[in-house]
Structure formats: structure tokens, C-alpha cells
Amino acid sequence: MKTLTNAYNGWANYETWNVALWIFNDEKILKSVMWGLEPYFRSGMGLGDLQYVVRKAFHNPDDLTSATPDGVWLDDKKINWSEIKKAVKEYKNG
Secondary structure, three states: OOOOOOOEOOEOOHHHHHHHHHHHHOHHHHHHHHHHHHHHHHHOOOHHHHHHHHHHHHEEOOOOEEEOOOOOEOOOOOOOHHHHHHHHHHHHHO
């Protein structure tokens, strides 16, 4: 079993936790992500597909940024997209 040294509330780190927190606790964002990922659930979802859809869900047209409301930039290299992908798949499979 792999031990996470920088675990934050059960996630790899704060950045990963924050992105997941907003995805799974904001109905509008969750619906946008799940709708956007629907074709990828059937054909296979890569990390790039997930990142693209999540960035679109968080996109702010006023300043052309993609960040959570708490200010975590979605291109932050600390975000563990594999962990978020696993959580999204688990949510989808209910």
C-alpha cells in the first residue's frame, strides 16, 4: 500500500482536495463535469480529457482563467489528476 506523505483530508495534497471539493460539492460544476465527460466514459477517459473538461467547468469568462473559487489554478502541477479521475469514475459508477 502506498503511503501519501503530503496527504490532505484523504487526498494527495491541498490542491487535489480543493479541486475535488468543488467538483463534488457544487451541483453546477458537478453536472458540467459529468456531462462533459459522458463521451469519455464510453470511449475511455485520459487524464488530458479530464483536465480539459474540468478546466471548462471552472472557466471564468470575465478574466479568462480556470481556477477553483478558492484560487487553485487548474494547471497547477501539484494536482493529482489520477486521483480525481478515480473519484469521478467511482461517482459515475455510484
